[in-house]
Amino acid sequence: MTLLRDDDLAAAFDRAASSYDRMTAASPGYHGHLRRSARRLRLPGEGSGLSVLDLGCGTGSSTRALLHAAPRATLTGVDASAGMLEEARAKTWPPSVSFVHAPAEAVGSTGAAGPYDAVFAAYLFRNVTDPDAVLRTVRDLLRPGARLAVHEYTLSGRAVHRAVWNAVTSGLVLPWGRLHGDVALYRHLRRSVLDFDTAPQFADRLRCAGFVDVQVLPLPGWQTGITHTFLATRD
Numbered sequence: 001m002t003l004l005r006d007d008d009l010a011a012a013f014d015r016a017a018s019s020y021d022r023m024t025a026a027s028p029g030y031h032g033h034l035r036r037s038a039r040r041l042r043l044p045g046e047g048s049g050l051s052v053l054d055l056g057c058g059t060g061s062s063t064r065a066l067l068h069a070a071p072r073a074t075l076t077g078v079d080a081s082a083g084m085l086e087e088a089r090a091k092t093w094p095p096s097v098s099f100v101h102a103p104a105e106a107v108g109s110t111g112a113a114g115p116y117d118a119v120f121a122a123y124l125f126r127n128v129t130d131p132d133a134v135l136r137t138v139r140d141l142l143r144p145g146a147r148l149a150v151h152e153y154t155l156s157g158r159a160v161h162r163a164v165w166n167a168v169t170s171g172l173v174l175p176w177g178r179l180h181g182d183v184a185l186y187r188h189l190r191r192s193v194l195d196f197d198t199a200p201q202f203a204d205r206l207r208c209a210g211f212v213d214v215q216v217l218p219l220p221g222w223q224t225g226i227t228h229t230f231l232a233t234r235d
Helices: 006-025 030-039 061-069 082-089 104-109 131-141 159-180 183-195 199-208
Strands: 051-055 074-079 097-101 116-122 142-153 211-218 227-234
Touching: 006 030, 006 082, 006 159, 006 183, 030 061, 030 116, 030 142, 030 227, 051 061, 051 104, 061 074, 061 097, 061 116, 074 082, 082 097, 104 131, 116 131, 131 142, 131 199, 142 199, 159 183, 199 211, 199 227
Parallel strands: 051 074, 051 116, 074 097, 116 142
Antiparallel strands: 142 227, 211 227
């Protein structure tokens, strides 16, 4: 299948927004893994005085994970889908959290231009047309020495993990999409993981974008070898 991109993908997320949280809630470990990746940023002082960007925030699950990890930080969530942001804004947030409607590629020209003390990006990079351009944008948004955490479906490269992903999406994710009328989006999400970088390849992509101290950390449970946290520092 042809992957959805740009406006087509944002529109698909708009249509799926009202049921998206119910789907992710049914995924074992989904929210716990986001919180683990957010904690791995190791923001000092509960984030006091720090400005953090949640790029590709969706319905706010990743923003909530950041709020757990750094309750005293100023958090800005950015997403290209107006429908997903509507769901995020409808939740209860402290005054330190705000949301901006913009594609990741254009965030530098919006009111969310930074600079930031950290950037968190969950399930974003496999969904953008040019991940290298977005990584360059992120690097420009970060202060020198600041950190990026990427939480992403990136297969290990081992056949068993590819097989697990195919089994989970065929048995659970695609039927959910058919039930809720969003099968094109969930077909895209399945294929986007299979077609995207392996974990070692994405680590190399980070280094090529100018990031240093790149780490690839696993996540537990069924997502082992399927989802990883990538940590990197702007030099």
